[in-house]
Amino acid sequence: MSTLxxxxxxxxxxxxxxxxxxxxxxxxxxxxxxxxxxGAEDWMNNCHSCHTMKYVKYRDLLxxxxxxxxxxxxxxxxxxDTPVIAQxxxxxxxxxxxxxxxxxxxxxxxxxxxxNYMYSYLIGYYLKPDxxxxxxxxxxxxxxxxxxxxxxxxxxxxxxxxxxxGSITSFLTWAADPHAGERTKLGNYVMVYxxxxxxxxxxxxxxxxxxxx
Amino acid sequence: xxxxxxxxxxxxxxxxxxxxxxxxxYPTPRNLSYWWNFGFLAGIVLVMQVATGIFLxxxxxxxxxLAFDSIQHIMREVNYGWLLRYxxxxxxxxxxxxxxxxxxxxxxxxxxxxxxxLLWWTGQGLLLMLMATAFMGYLLPWGQMSFWGAxxxxxxxxxxxxxGDDIVIWLRGDYSVGDDTLTRFFSLHYLFPFLIxxxxxxxxxxxxxxxxxxxxxxxxxxxxxxxxxxxxxxxxLYGLGIFLIVYSVFVFFMPNSLIEPANNVPANPMVTPxxxxxxxxxxxxxxxxxxxxxxxxxxxxxxxxxxxxxxMPFLDRSRIPGGARYRPIxxxxxxxxxxxMLVLGYVGYKPPTNPSIVVVGQVxxxxxxxxxxxxxxxxxxxxxxxxxxxxPQGIMxxxxxxxxxxxxxxQEHRRRKGDTV
Numbered sequence: 001m002s003t004l005x006x007x008x009x010x011x012x013x014x015x016x017x018x019x020x021x022x023x024x025x026x027x028x029x030x031x032x033x034x035x036x037x038x039g040a041e042d043w044m045n046n047c048h049s050c051h052t053m054k055y056v057k058y059r060d061l062l063x064x065x066x067x068x069x070x071x072x073x074x075x076x077x078x079x080x081d082t083p084v085i086a087q088x089x090x091x092x093x094x095x096x097x098x099x100x101x102x103x104x105x106x107x108x109x110x111x112x113x114x115x116n117y118m119y120s121y122l123i124g125y126y127l128k129p130d131x132x133x134x135x136x137x138x139x140x141x142x143x144x145x146x147x148x149x150x151x152x153x154x155x156x157x158x159x160x161x162x163x164x165x166g167s168i169t170s171f172l173t174w175a176a177d178p179h180a181g182e183r184t185k186l187g188n189y190v191m192v193y194x195x196x197x198x199x200x201x202x203x204x205x206x207x208x209x210x211x212x213x
Numbered sequence: 214x215x216x217x218x219x220x221x222x223x224x225x226x227x228x229x230x231x232x233x234x235x236x237x238x239y240p241t242p243r244n245l246s247y248w249w250n251f252g253f254l255a256g257i258v259l260v261m262q263v264a265t266g267i268f269l270x271x272x273x274x275x276x277x278x279l280a281f282d283s284i285q286h287i288m289r290e291v292n293y294g295w296l297l298r299y300x301x302x303x304x305x306x307x308x309x310x311x312x313x314x315x316x317x318x319x320x321x322x323x324x325x326x327x328x329x330x331l332l333w334w335t336g337q338g339l340l341l342m343l344m345a346t347a348f349m350g351y352l353l354p355w356g357q358m359s360f361w362g363a364x365x366x367x368x369x370x371x372x373x374x375x376x377g378d379d380i381v382i383w384l385r386g387d388y389s390v391g392d393d394t395l396t397r398f399f400s401l402h403y404l405f406p407f408l409i410x411x412x413x414x415x416x417x418x419x420x421x422x423x424x425x426x427x428x429x430x431x432x433x434x435x436x437x438x439x440x441x442x443x444x445x446x447x448x449x450l451y452g453l454g455i456f457l458i459v460y461s462v463f464v465f466f467m468p469n470s471l472i473e474p475a476n477n478v479p480a481n482p483m484v485t486p487x488x489x490x491x492x493x494x495x496x497x498x499x500x501x502x503x504x505x506x507x508x509x510x511x512x513x514x515x516x517x518x519x520x521x522x523x524x525m526p527f528l529d530r531s532r533i534p535g536g537a538r539y540r541p542i543x544x545x546x547x548x549x550x551x552x553x554m555l556v557l558g559y560v561g562y563k564p565p566t567n568p569s570i571v572v573v574g575q576v577x578x579x580x581x582x583x584x585x586x587x588x589x590x591x592x593x594x595x596x597x598x599x600x601x602x603x604x605p606q607g608i609m610x611x612x613x614x615x616x617x618x619x620x621x622x623x624q625e626h627r628r629r630k631g632d633t634v
Contacts, residue, residue: 183468
């Protein structure tokens, strides 16, 4: 029945060959605490005015290891146990953009391509001939170019903006699945345990079956 | 087993004799390969799903305005809630994977043949219940794909003659999928696993009546049977270890690979996703549904596609035992069928906007049903070809014995009829 396995594997390969329409930039998502703290800061500076993260509380940021003084600065009067709500009110959003900007708690997992999509979207702005900014990844977007990459022509400036986009993406990837680090760490122990257990069970099986003539 | 407590119990309940009859003395063919592990694995996955599900239900809120938030509460605030949820979500896929392999093994080795028809049909019933449970469970996270998947599938009942529209409203509890749908799906999603456990017991009673088939297809002599315990408990536990390794890779390292990104967006009746796809295990059947241009025809085709397996004991007319092992043509048919399932799965995954995909889907749907309908003719022709070519001694003997038995039974029947007339 090894043919069966081969047939199944071939099928799986053909499934993964199906890719998204727009070509996405690949990004290595950072998971270390300093990078996430930098990402949180970039997010607060560039996104917090309009976007909410209703499943993330200020205390979660504190637990992530971000400086208490910084978190206090971001939350202002709000308690540590309130979610991170956008600074702009929804009424103002409606007046300015005719829609409420989406919640970003799960955004890193809510689009095909995940973090790659998010990163490519943030750096996907370009100047159209009429002088307004368009986006390669999401042409219908209502969001004005948040990091200003469409008007940046200097190479150093562009790479700085890409770095910011990357760190925001890393932060939002953490926000979408805050236990991912704990999960993979536990997963490593579980794998070692299961491999050892299976090895022992194989020996038990062999031992028991050796009684048969 | 002995001792005063066991003796006390044995006078009141057949504990020792039960363990003896079903485990330590239960005869199992010694030549069973690892493909026979998957029934046991399905049982374990069922237990894991029930266990994780019960704990998830303690934290989940079956309310359209709270459901999505409560999943995030489980993922972020409940101790090891992420583990429970990922185990349950991956477990659903694992369940279908294990069941599909279990069914493929049955088809490959012809284990559905007499006298195991009832075993196969109870399994078919279990598959239907599993599909219903998975479908209802998928609504509970209340994401976009949950909502629109449930909308599309409940809408299919519209094709019921005369009362179609009423049935759809009755199923949903409302004119569209909403809070009433969510609460009833939650209630039934909690009920069905226990019905499945009941049906599994019936499945096992049938199994222990007719005993396991084996790769040779011939009922083995007593000396080739070994007790289930400890031999197959040991073999099944080793298989379980391997299964858990694969399962844990998904749970711990790639749990989101099986969750559609769109389901991380809360359900919104005003926005239809670009492309509504079911979970991978429904894709072949979804492709068949879409391949028939007429909605009524599509629903009938899809329902038939799931039920076709039940007809196999009637369709397979070859008297050669052992399924594909001794039957090269049946083996080719088996692999072509698997290939067709994969093609259908691919078609179900792609949006139907591409006309060539639609044509591929229609051809694959035709092949799906054709591969069942040709079985009676091909199996008969293959049988006479193989007999002419020569079969192993044991198999010829078995076939002759079965033929003799059948003749005798027919004569017996005729004699009795003659007596009464």
